Amino acid sequence: MLNEILKNLDWSPLFISLKTGIAATGICFFAGLYAAGRVMRMSKKKRAFVDGILTLPMVLPPTVAGFFLLLVFSRRRALGIFLFDELHIKVVQTWLGCIIAATIIAFPLMYRNARAAFEQVDMNLIHAGRTLGMPEYVIFWKIVMPEARPGITSGTILTFARALGEYGATSMLAGNIPGKTGTISQKIAMVIQDGDYITAGIWVTVVLLIAFVSLYLINLIAGRGKRHIKRW
Amino acid sequence: MAVYVELRKRMEGFSLDLQFQSNSKRIGILGASGCGKSMTLKSIAGIETPEEGRIQIGNRVLFDSDEKINIKPQRRNAGYLFQNYALFSAMTVEGNIGAGLRGRRKERQERVQEMIRKFGLLGLEKRFPGELSGGQQQRTALARIMAYEPEIILLDEPYAALDMFLRDRLQQELLDMLGDYEGTVILVSHNRDEIYRFSDELLVMEKGRAACFGKSKDIFSNPKKKAAAGLTGCKNFSKIRRIDEHHLEASDFGIHLCTKRKIPENAAYIGFRAHEFEPVWGMREENCIKVQVESAAQLPFETQYFLRSERGQTGEPGQEQICWFVQRDRQREIEKKGLPSYLKFTEEHILFLEG
Numbered sequence: 001m002l003n004e005i006l007k008n009l010d011w012s013p014l015f016i017s018l019k020t021g022i023a024a025t026g027i028c029f030f031a032g033l034y035a036a037g038r039v040m041r042m043s044k045k046k047r048a049f050v051d052g053i054l055t056l057p058m059v060l061p062p063t064v065a066g067f068f069l070l071l072v073f074s075r076r077r078a079l080g081i082f083l084f085d086e087l088h089i090k091v092v093q094t095w096l097g098c099i100i101a102a103t104i105i106a107f108p109l110m111y112r113n114a115r116a117a118f119e120q121v122d123m124n125l126i127h128a129g130r131t132l133g134m135p136e137y138v139i140f141w142k143i144v145m146p147e148a149r150p151g152i153t154s155g156t157i158l159t160f161a162r163a164l165g166e167y168g169a170t171s172m173l174a175g176n177i178p179g180k181t182g183t184i185s186q187k188i189a190m191v192i193q194d195g196d197y198i199t200a201g202i203w204v205t206v207v208l209l210i211a212f213v214s215l216y217l218i219n220l221i222a223g224r225g226k227r228h229i230k231r232w
Numbered sequence: 233m234a235v236y237v238e239l240r241k242r243m244e245g246f247s248l249d250l251q252f253q254s255n256s257k258r259i260g261i262l263g264a265s266g267c268g269k270s271m272t273l274k275s276i277a278g279i280e281t282p283e284e285g286r287i288q289i290g291n292r293v294l295f296d297s298d299e300k301i302n303i304k305p306q307r308r309n310a311g312y313l314f315q316n317y318a319l320f321s322a323m324t325v326e327g328n329i330g331a332g333l334r335g336r337r338k339e340r341q342e343r344v345q346e347m348i349r350k351f352g353l354l355g356l357e358k359r360f361p362g363e364l365s366g367g368q369q370q371r372t373a374l375a376r377i378m379a380y381e382p383e384i385i386l387l388d389e390p391y392a393a394l395d396m397f398l399r400d401r402l403q404q405e406l407l408d409m410l411g412d413y414e415g416t417v418i419l420v421s422h423n424r425d426e427i428y429r430f431s432d433e434l435l436v437m438e439k440g441r442a443a444c445f446g447k448s449k450d451i452f453s454n455p456k457k458k459a460a461a462g463l464t465g466c467k468n469f470s471k472i473r474r475i476d477e478h479h480l481e482a483s484d485f486g487i488h489l490c491t492k493r494k495i496p497e498n499a500a501y502i503g504f505r506a507h508e509f510e511p512v513w514g515m516r517e518e519n520c521i522k523v524q525v526e527s528a529a530q531l532p533f534e535t536q537y538f539l540r541s542e543r544g545q546t547g548e549p550g551q552e553q554i555c556w557f558v559q560r561d562r563q564r565e566i567e568k569k570g571l572p573s574y575l576k577f578t579e580e581h582i583l584f585l586e587g
Contacts, residue, residue, distance in 0.1 A: 122316070122318065124314045124315075124316065124318040125318050125320060127277070127279040127305070127312065127314070127318070128314060128318035128320075129331070129332075130278070130279055130304075130305035130306055131278075131279065131305050131308070131310055131311065131312040132332030132376065132377075132380055133334070134306065134332055135306065142320075142323075142331070143320055146320070146321075146322030146323075147321065147322065149322075
């Protein structure tokens with residue numbers, strides 16, 4: 001029976017989820033690095049405020065983020081009307097909605113990890129680069145990034161895993177249109193409502209595998225370069 | 233090349249307010265930790281910005297707050313050797329040395345090769361900093377600076393993190409490597425041996441200010457200020473009351489001293505180095521102090537006595553502990569004759585100091 005189900009299974013949720021995850025991770029990567037660099041240089045009070053806002057999506061229920069996203073992108077509101085009338089861009093009930101929802105929810109993971117990684121980079125390395133005449137962008141890509149690489153890599157993988165499995169905000173903003181916005185998590189919720197535990201189980205296994213492989217990779221990367229790890 | 237530095241900057245707990253000018257090629261800055269000496273060096277390199285002042289090297293103005301000049305560190309052409317060497321851990325030795333070089337690939341490679349040969353790094357080109365010994369790291373850091381042909385080299389306590397044995401060796405190595413460097417070098421340190429060995433001219437800093445500036449040898453032999461004397465290693469200080477041109481009362485030692493030299497009118501303290509006391513057995517001589525040993529420390533090559541003066545001529549016993557350091561050869565004499573009854577302040581070694 002499992003064979004039969006596997007044969008007839010619609011694999012589109014996997015590809016939609018992967019596509020969404022990759023796109024959202026790409027956006028989060030650059031936005032997160034940029035935000036981390038900016039926030040790090042802010043004054044203490046301003047930093048506390050901006051950091052709070054940027055981290056909110058991580059601590060709020062995703063449905064709250066979904067609510068705000070709907071408010072912003074609904075075609076009954078200014079931005080939604082502008083996007084549709086002027087640029088013919090539709091966000092609600094589209095794949096673009098999937099990406100935006102996943103990006104917003106996963107962004108804090110990238111931003112926070114990048115910031116923690118940047119803050120650990122020895123300032124003297126940057127000073128050294130400057131006194132050696134290296135332009136700022138070269139210092140960033142050739143000194144800061146390699147030094148911060150473990151933190152940034154783990155941030156990227158966590159972001160990808162989170163974006164891949166996003167459910168709450170996605171279901172509100174993008175909905176669950178099979179073959180278009182139907183992600184794995186939405187598929188699981190849907191088939192569970194029909195009592196189809198076998199299909200649900202297959203998708204759960206897929207999600208579990210992806211999530212575990214991601215975490216396993218993080219651990220491998222985080223441990224690299226430290227040949228003598230001290231244990232207590 | 234002439235160096236002119238004038239800085240003002242508010243720091244935590246004090247303000248940096250400093251001015252000096254030097255034509256020497258080897259300049260030392262001596263000061264206790266946190267006196268602003270690192271900040272001074274960083275301001276010259278351009279990686280910190282003072283609030284006011286002017287920094288000029290040769291006829292190039294690097295910073296001038298009035299004229300709103302503030303050259304970027306990238307364009308200052310100042311090599312900076314950091315305490316931890318600040319090698320780029322993701323780059324090989326080669327990569328580190330070539331990191332700041334411009335121009336065509338072939339020229340860059342040739343320059344890197346030249347530095348690798350010159351600094352004895354052959355065979356280590358492909359290693360990462362984490363795989364190098366302390367000495368090799370230092371040579372890589374210096375090669376990286378030299379590859380860039382700086383006009384001035386700034387050394388920020390380069391051995392602070394090292395143990396003593398290694399430090400002496402690396403220090404000597406660094407001096408050798410800098411031997412044929414034509415430009416100006418400024419060394420910042422709180423280690424007087426390092427500074428003495430290295431610098432022709434010396435700036436002594438105290439809490440963000442210049443305590444004194446001059447030829448290193450002169451400052452060590454006649455520090456003039458109490459802070460400078462302390463930093464050059466003088467251990468014994470006493471407040472003084474000047475009685476007349478040739479007599480003074482050193483109240484913290486509880487002793488009157490008389491000198492053939494004229495006592496400067498602005499002298500508020502005397503200082504006396506722990507190695508200079510002359511032990512006296514038998515009869516009291518002029519400028520002698522009767523002391524009691526409180527404790528003694530045997531070191532491999534000298535013995536350090538910590539003493540307290542006995543009720544002196546002034547009636548009051550001295551408040552300050554007196555340090556007397558005895559070299560090993562002299563120690564034999566003491567073992568034979570017993571501890572001396574008196575210690576003599578030899579006249580030529582008395583330092584008259586301003587507060």
